[in-house]
Amino acid sequence: MSSHHIIPLKVLLSTTFALIVLTVITVGVFYVNIPPPFDVIVAIILATFKATLVAMFFMGLYYDEKFNTVVLVFSLLFFLVFVGITMLDTMFRDTGLNIW
Amino acid sequence: MANASTINNSRVQHHFRNADQQFSSSKLGMWLFLFTEVMFFGGLFVAYIIYRAWNPELFTMAATELDTLFGAVNTAVLIGSSLTCALAIRAAQTDNTKMVVNYLLITIALATLFLVIKYFEYTAKIEIGILPGAMYTFEGIDHPKASVFFSIYYMMTGLHGLHVVIGIGLMIWLVIRAKAGDYNSAYYTPVEITGLYWHLVDIIWIFLFPLMYLID
Amino acid sequence: MEATTNGNGKTLKVRYFDIEENPETHYLNAEKGIKSWLFTVDHKRIGIMYLASIAFFFLIGGILALVLRTELLTPTENLMTAEQYNRVFTLHGAIMVFLFIIPSIPAALGNFLLPIMLGAKDVAFPRLNLASFWIYSIGALFTLASLAVNPIDTGWTFYTPYSVQTGSAVILMTFGVFIMGFSSILTGMNFIVTIHKLRAPGLTWGRMPLFLWAMYATSVIQVLATPVLAITLALLIMERTLGIGIFDPALGGDPVLYQHFFWFYSHPAVYIMIVPAFGVISELIGTFSRKTVFGYWAIAMSSLAIAFIGSLVWGHHMFVSGQSELSTVVFSFLTFFVGIPTGIKIFNWLATMHKGSIDMKTPMVYACMFLFLFTIGGVTGIMLGAISVNVHLHDTYYVVAHFHYVMMGGTVIAFLGGLHFWWPKMTGKMYNEFWGKIASAFIFVGFNLTFLPQFIMGSQGMPRRYYSYIEQFQTMHQLSTYGSYVLGVGFVIIAVYLAHSLVKGAQAPANPWGARSLDWMTSSPPDQHNFKYQPVVSNGAYDYHKPMADFTLGIAEDPAHHGHDDAVKVEAEKAEIR
Amino acid sequence: MEYLTNFFLPSAESTYAANVDALFHFINIVSLILLVGITIAIIYFAIKYRRKSQEDTTPLITHNTTLEVTWTVIPLILILIVFGWGFNDYVEMRTPPANSYEVYVESFSFGWNFEHPNGIKESNNLTVPVGTPVRLIMRSRDGDVLHSFFVPQFRLKQDLMPNRNTYAWFEAKNTGQFVYFCTEYCGGGHSMMNGTVTVLTAAEFDEWNEEELGRDLDALPLAELGRLVYQQAGCQGCHSVDGSSRVGPTLQGLYMREREFTDGSTRIADEDYLIESILYPQELVNVGYPNNMPNIYQQTLSEREVLGLVEFIKELQ
Numbered sequence A: 001m002s003s004h005h006i007i008p009l010k011v012l013l014s015t016t017f018a019l020i021v022l023t024v025i026t027v028g029v030f031y032v033n034i035p036p037p038f039d040v041i042v043a044i045i046l047a048t049f050k051a052t053l054v055a056m057f058f059m060g061l062y063y064d065e066k067f068n069t070v071v072l073v074f075s076l077l078f079f080l081v082f083v084g085i086t087m088l089d090t091m092f093r094d095t096g097l098n099i100w
Numbered sequence B: 001m002a003n004a005s006t007i008n009n010s011r012v013q014h015h016f017r018n019a020d021q022q023f024s025s026s027k028l029g030m031w032l033f034l035f036t037e038v039m040f041f042g043g044l045f046v047a048y049i050i051y052r053a054w055n056p057e058l059f060t061m062a063a064t065e066l067d068t069l070f071g072a073v074n075t076a077v078l079i080g081s082s083l084t085c086a087l088a089i090r091a092a093q094t095d096n097t098k099m100v101v102n103y104l105l106i107t108i109a110l111a112t113l114f115l116v117i118k119y120f121e122y123t124a125k126i127e128i129g130i131l132p133g134a135m136y137t138f139e140g141i142d143h144p145k146a147s148v149f150f151s152i153y154y155m156m157t158g159l160h161g162l163h164v165v166i167g168i169g170l171m172i173w174l175v176i177r178a179k180a181g182d183y184n185s186a187y188y189t190p191v192e193i194t195g196l197y198w199h200l201v202d203i204i205w206i207f208l209f210p211l212m213y214l215i216d
Numbered sequence C: 001m002e003a004t005t006n007g008n009g010k011t012l013k014v015r016y017f018d019i020e021e022n023p024e025t026h027y028l029n030a031e032k033g034i035k036s037w038l039f040t041v042d043h044k045r046i047g048i049m050y051l052a053s054i055a056f057f058f059l060i061g062g063i064l065a066l067v068l069r070t071e072l073l074t075p076t077e078n079l080m081t082a083e084q085y086n087r088v089f090t091l092h093g094a095i096m097v098f099l100f101i102i103p104s105i106p107a108a109l110g111n112f113l114l115p116i117m118l119g120a121k122d123v124a125f126p127r128l129n130l131a132s133f134w135i136y137s138i139g140a141l142f143t144l145a146s147l148a149v150n151p152i153d154t155g156w157t158f159y160t161p162y163s164v165q166t167g168s169a170v171i172l173m174t175f176g177v178f179i180m181g182f183s184s185i186l187t188g189m190n191f192i193v194t195i196h197k198l199r200a201p202g203l204t205w206g207r208m209p210l211f212l213w214a215m216y217a218t219s220v221i222q223v224l225a226t227p228v229l230a231i232t233l234a235l236l237i238m239e240r241t242l243g244i245g246i247f248d249p250a251l252g253g254d255p256v257l258y259q260h261f262f263w264f265y266s267h268p269a270v271y272i273m274i275v276p277a278f279g280v281i282s283e284l285i286g287t288f289s290r291k292t293v294f295g296y297w298a299i300a301m302s303s304l305a306i307a308f309i310g311s312l313v314w315g316h317h318m319f320v321s322g323q324s325e326l327s328t329v330v331f332s333f334l335t336f337f338v339g340i341p342t343g344i345k346i347f348n349w350l351a352t353m354h355k356g357s358i359d360m361k362t363p364m365v366y367a368c369m370f371l372f373l374f375t376i377g378g379v380t381g382i383m384l385g386a387i388s389v390n391v392h393l394h395d396t397y398y399v400v401a402h403f404h405y406v407m408m409g410g411t412v413i414a415f416l417g418g419l420h421f422w423w424p425k426m427t428g429k430m431y432n433e434f435w436g437k438i439a440s441a442f443i444f445v446g447f448n449l450t451f452l453p454q455f456i457m458g459s460q461g462m463p464r465r466y467y468s469y470i471e472q473f474q475t476m477h478q479l480s481t482y483g484s485y486v487l488g489v490g491f492v493i494i495a496v497y498l499a500h501s502l503v504k505g506a507q508a509p510a511n512p513w514g515a516r517s518l519d520w521m522t523s524s525p526p527d528q529h530n531f532k533y534q535p536v537v538s539n540g541a542y543d544y545h546k547p548m549a550d551f552t553l554g555i556a557e558d559p560a561h562h563g564h565d566d567a568v569k570v571e572a573e574k575a576e577i578r
Numbered sequence D: 001m002e003y004l005t006n007f008f009l010p011s012a013e014s015t016y017a018a019n020v021d022a023l024f025h026f027i028n029i030v031s032l033i034l035l036v037g038i039t040i041a042i043i044y045f046a047i048k049y050r051r052k053s054q055e056d057t058t059p060l061i062t063h064n065t066t067l068e069v070t071w072t073v074i075p076l077i078l079i080l081i082v083f084g085w086g087f088n089d090y091v092e093m094r095t096p097p098a099n100s101y102e103v104y105v106e107s108f109s110f111g112w113n114f115e116h117p118n119g120i121k122e123s124n125n126l127t128v129p130v131g132t133p134v135r136l137i138m139r140s141r142d143g144d145v146l147h148s149f150f151v152p153q154f155r156l157k158q159d160l161m162p163n164r165n166t167y168a169w170f171e172a173k174n175t176g177q178f179v180y181f182c183t184e185y186c187g188g189g190h191s192m193m194n195g196t197v198t199v200l201t202a203a204e205f206d207e208w209n210e211e212e213l214g215r216d217l218d219a220l221p222l223a224e225l226g227r228l229v230y231q232q233a234g235c236q237g238c239h240s241v242d243g244s245s246r247v248g249p250t251l252q253g254l255y256m257r258e259r260e261f262t263d264g265s266t267r268i269a270d271e272d273y274l275i276e277s278i279l280y281p282q283e284l285v286n287v288g289y290p291n292n293m294p295n296i297y298q299q300t301l302s303e304r305e306v307l308g309l310v311e312f313i314k315e316l317q
């Protein structure tokens, strides 16, 4: 059964290494002073990348039943819906209907 | 929740056809639970994003009060604990009970270290009057909504901290059961599932760190 | 007791077995004593405990409704002051929503039926299921505690900043709801896993009863939206205790943001209420028309579509709240799309009745009533979704009438239908058909008399949550109040004859309605482990064109026991074991 | 028909009201057709296909694509029409003409203040000229809760918040008095937070303006001033002058009556007491009433106004 996959030690260690390196990069980027809003974007991309590594290898999604990945992706999607649609309000208040 | 479903030792519960079915059910259950965790923290992230979009200057000013070093070290600590946690599962899969216990203990130690660091961070802030909400008295940030930033900060890190505490509790319980020899390659569902939970706690911190500490 | 079958897509050897009629021992009497109930992990008993709890809370909520209707008989003070009135409608709304309707079909009927319909022995996590029930009870206790301390007066929506400022026990109440949220989440998770992992051999997705599809969609919404309610209420509690200033304008927060948070849960929550009802109606109409449900896949998928689209439309409660015009327009646009899959369901049910063999038993009477009342509730929802009209109708009795038509006329009616339908299965007793129909007539008349006038006075401009009103509305209010009394009489009749049937009712056969799904392929009441054998499914749940003989299947675990020795071989196509 | 439409909706008194009503009637008619169709189908099927014997068999009809597409597409078209129509009118309702007459609206628990561009202030009644677009700039009082301004006959509704302004506009077609309500739940006085919009002809409106502007508050006798303050500072929302009980006790006959407080003490309602209970309402709380009288009058009322209130209350015997 695929979900009983024993994740190779090498994979675990290199994932950890990659995560630490990415953390260093994240902090490094902070000191480079990228102008907003790109600083946030870079930070989010790096964090997403790290999170993907954790999910795939530490949490074993890479070896696991596909449906579990679907569940995770779905939850992120709904989070984005929540933020996205709410911001249609919070970012466009008092602009009236002139946007059309 | 993971625990309740799997208390029964290696025996397969009567309504499952076999161990595989039980294992993959538990795992799916845990993933769904993580789904709810994403939405639970999601609410706070939404509040964060919206307030940041409204007051970008406030977030820049306020983040200077947060210590990047503390944040970075804690990130590394949690990544390390994720590794040892994954290793504990590996040990269980390879029938190495002793290492299961050892790895779990290291994980617990790292988690505790995380909390200790958080403790110092919090006290440093509380001393200068950076408290959540109405108790906020700090005057170093010249912004009418400064207290809102720190409310969000305390809510997010506090809820995350609460998850760390729960994680420690779960792992202590795993250690006790592992010492009793309950886990082996045929049955290690609780370890696996607690591991999933722990990695999610790690992931959330991975996002919190740049969003809270690294704003310029 | 593992049936050692391994039929990954292979042909299974299957034997018929007889369903035992009126068994000596069944889940109700297999164990005795109060503890055997309170600490049971049997999904059926948990379902029954939920049923009792929600009946209790429906009674309380209903009595509060009658009290507030009585106050509204005249424009002046009848029974209570404005403050007391505010508490009464808040408690009525909160109890009906959080303690009654959300757990009603999913937790009570769902718990009882879901594993049986799947041919499983229990839900995937039985202990977690019991925990859900206890969490629900603890949450309910907090709610009741708030009643004793200082009943809350914020409206069931807890809008800030009023909920931050009022002196009533908001924290106790919201904490109770917070706790109950977890019960809902855990039940949802449990059901999703059970449906994914514990389907009987041969029970493919396409053979599942539509009730299960509906429960699946419901569970997805529960798992998805409820955590947001939890965090919202947690933040509200923090707002009151610490003054965190996220939602409270006095501290720099934004009250409209609170409304987004609240409705992000509470709009999908209305589909937590109605989608299970759709599931029940599919079962009722299929069974009592004795006909294959028309457009099986359309009905199954429309539940998921409703769950999905329903998650995108929460802002239609906020058209005049001061949210941006842009989002108002987007929300209005998305809102209407829920009507499409819902319409598909309604028309498919009608098409199922076409050329059927329709037996107007009480459950079917309720199903037809549902079609009528829910359509009214639904189309008035479309009315409310139209922005310009909503500006006029928002927060008037038109909205009150709309949501009672969908919640009471939809969910509660479907629930009553389901209750009568599965009553023989759950209790082993038949209810009284004659009184069943009389009561349904009272409910139909009383309901319309109560809520139709509310549409009219709402459009004329009668605001909701009003303790007194201008005289112009008095006639309508009086009609509405009298209607609610008729409604009350209907419910009393139901309570009486159901109680009577428990004591003196006729023994129910295993399959009184000639239904085809697995819940009817076991004795009434079912065995402690649902089935004496691991059932194997080789027909769809609505294959009414096939003879009944095809349906009583099972793998004899112990051939000496009840199995026919001259076993017939049945091809179980694609009998997958996952 | 006329009768029927009036039965459902109050008379349409603003320029955009008729459009809203048209959509309302359109949806109603379409819904009614759908509902009647569905109901007939249920009843017809239930009779025609009723079970004749227990051995009845039914045909296997799994689906019918043409039919299903039909009942997907027709509703789709209908909802697009309804959306477009509602959207169109909404744009109008949200776009005040450029030359609108502007009124500031303030809501508080439990009452309304209106301030005209020329400085005239009114409470619980808004006076406007007919045939002129009026733009409302609305806000709830600082520290107060949400309220909502609803004039059924204008088809106008908008929430008010304490932390930012919201806007609405209308143009009255006819003169007259129109009720408005508060439609955002706001506590004990929610259902008493109503008032009127008085629409005058242009000439009457000018006259009214002159009268109001000409009034010299300082010359007003104290009791008269008190009555004005009673109406305009929101006391009216919670206190009646006719003996009936609202959120707070009635002011009628209050003077020199013995009062009982939640701390067990009692006191005669003399002048001192009246002044104290207006300025420091939180100190002594009457038995049987919530402690929610606004604690704001030290700031908002002048000394003369408070004295005026006292004189006014004294006269209410």
Ligand code: HEA
Binding pocket: C157, C270, C271, C273, C274, C316, C317, C335, C336, C338, C339, C340, C342, C343, C344, C346, C374, C375, C377, C378, C379, C380, C381, C382, C384, C385, C386, C390, C393, C394, C395, C399, C402, C403, C406, C407, C410, C411, D034, D074, D075, D076, D078, D079
């Ligand atoms: C069970 C609960 C339930 C259900 C199922 C619904 C279903 C719907 N609701 Fe309702 N609603 C509530 C419970 C529910 N609602 C509650 C509790 C409130 C008030 C909360 C509060 O403020 O306290 C509310 C309030 C509410 C509002 C806000 C009103 C306001 O405060 O201003 C709106 C606005 O858009 C709305 C819309 C809808 C729509 C479009 C649907 C749709 O899902 C309906 C879809 C169904 C149909 C359309 C009928 C069947 C279809 C056909 C016959 C096909 C033909 C159809 C077309 C041509 C479109 N609802």
Ligand code: HEA
Binding pocket: C055, C056, C058, C059, C061, C062, C063, C065, C066, C068, C069, C089, C090, C092, C093, C094, C096, C097, C100, C101, C154, C155, C156, C157, C400, C404, C407, C408, C412, C450, C464, C465, C466, C467, C480, C484, C487, C488, C491, C492, C494, C495
């Ligand atoms: C599931 C949801 C639900 C249900 C079923 C009901 C049922 C009823 N509701 Fe309510 N209602 C709400 C949910 C519900 N309501 C909500 C959410 C609000 C908004 C609150 C707010 O504004 O915050 C509201 C508000 C509301 C108002 C508006 C108050 C206001 O705005 O001022 C009114 C007024 O008429 C009303 C009336 C009624 C009536 C007469 C019934 C009747 O249908 C009740 C009939 C029931 C009975 C009479 C009980 C009789 C039972 C027995 C006798 C025993 C039977 C026992 C067994 C079967 C075991 N409700």
Ligand code: CUA
Binding pocket: D110, D146, D147, D148, D182, D183, D184, D185, D186, D187, D189, D190, D191, D193
């Ligand atoms: Cu003010 Cu309701």
Ligand SMILES: [Cu+2]
Binding pocket: C266, C267, C270, C313, C314, C316, C317
């Ligand atoms: Cu809604």
